[in-house]
Amino acid sequence: MGRATRPAAQRARNRKPKPTFNRVALARLNDAQFAYIRWLQNVDSEALHDLRVALRRLRAMLRAYAPWLREPLSGKLRRKLKKLTHATNAARDAEVQIAWLDRQGSRIAARERVGVLWLQERLRRQAARADQEARTKVTRRFATLQARLRRALARDVFHRTSASFVTLTQQLYEDQVKALAAALAEIEAIDDGSAIHAARIAGKRVRYLLEPVAATLPGGKHAIRNLKRFQDDLGALNDCFVRARLLGHAMHRAKRRGLHRAADPRAGLKCLAQSVARDRQQRFGRVARLYLGKRTAPFIASLARLGRYNR
Numbered sequence: 001m002g003r004a005t006r007p008a009a010q011r012a013r014n015r016k017p018k019p020t021f022n023r024v025a026l027a028r029l030n031d032a033q034f035a036y037i038r039w040l041q042n043v044d045s046e047a048l049h050d051l052r053v054a055l056r057r058l059r060a061m062l063r064a065y066a067p068w069l070r071e072p073l074s075g076k077l078r079r080k081l082k083k084l085t086h087a088t089n090a091a092r093d094a095e096v097q098i099a100w101l102d103r104q105g106s107r108i109a110a111r112e113r114v115g116v117l118w119l120q121e122r123l124r125r126q127a128a129r130a131d132q133e134a135r136t137k138v139t140r141r142f143a144t145l146q147a148r149l150r151r152a153l154a155r156d157v158f159h160r161t162s163a164s165f166v167t168l169t170q171q172l173y174e175d176q177v178k179a180l181a182a183a184l185a186e187i188e189a190i191d192d193g194s195a196i197h198a199a200r201i202a203g204k205r206v207r208y209l210l211e212p213v214a215a216t217l218p219g220g221k222h223a224i225r226n227l228k229r230f231q232d233d234l235g236a237l238n239d240c241f242v243r244a245r246l247l248g249h250a251m252h253r254a255k256r257r258g259l260h261r262a263a264d265p266r267a268g269l270k271c272l273a274q275s276v277a278r279d280r281q282q283r284f285g286r287v288a289r290l291y292l293g294k295r296t297a298p299f300i301a302s303l304a305r306l307g308r309y310n311r
Helices: 001-012 019-041 049-063 075-086 089-107 110-153 166-185 192-214 220-257 266-290 295-305
Strands: none
Touching: 019 049, 019 110, 019 295, 049 075, 049 089, 075 110, 089 110, 089 166, 089 220, 089 266, 110 220, 110 266, 166 192, 166 295, 220 266, 220 295, 266 295
């Protein structure tokens, strides 16, 4: 008898606990706290990025499940989380563009590198100011906000539903996939920057919603890989719009300042702008081949089928 029961007992010990809202939300909050400490202590260059991702994932959870959440997890608390994330926007944007510029120096002619150096110096000054401002704002708010979240998540947070977290997630997931399909339908041309950004955000919301329960659904991990690829493709394309705006603004500033010919960065800035335009063309072509027009339906169908499993 002992031999017969041992495998079942072993399976019970090895079985992962089913995901629940509280457990997943606390994991997101713990990720944010760990990244926050790394950022304050300057442990690594990815700390700010990781902090922002953890906060976005937590915000996405609270937003998606809002109709079923009790008062402590109210819209006011979500707005405070949003402000916390936005406080880091300028610092992270500068960080990303500096890293991009660092990769461009060896790719353009020596006579045009003055533009790269000029823009790098401007961005580093901006990054230093933005980072200090972000640290001040986030330090002032993070401890209080996370304490409120932990208190709220120490109790039963759901009301008006008897559905399990996985079942409820599947219902929400289908709605989010439909929203992604609608967002992709709005992209008609390479200049539709706002629509491309909206589709990117819609894809993130689908992925963030699916991640906690993906392991419980057939094909879930495969869908996560596809959504990650989608996010990377749309993110790279969106970066081209951000860089085009950055270079346009820099060109305007350089023209207004009337710099000496030897120190004029405009030739380098123009070269960078041309490179960004070519990159945008290539990346839009990839997005169109994989997700737009006739490709939207099969991409969405592969995601939508997942939402109907295990009902």
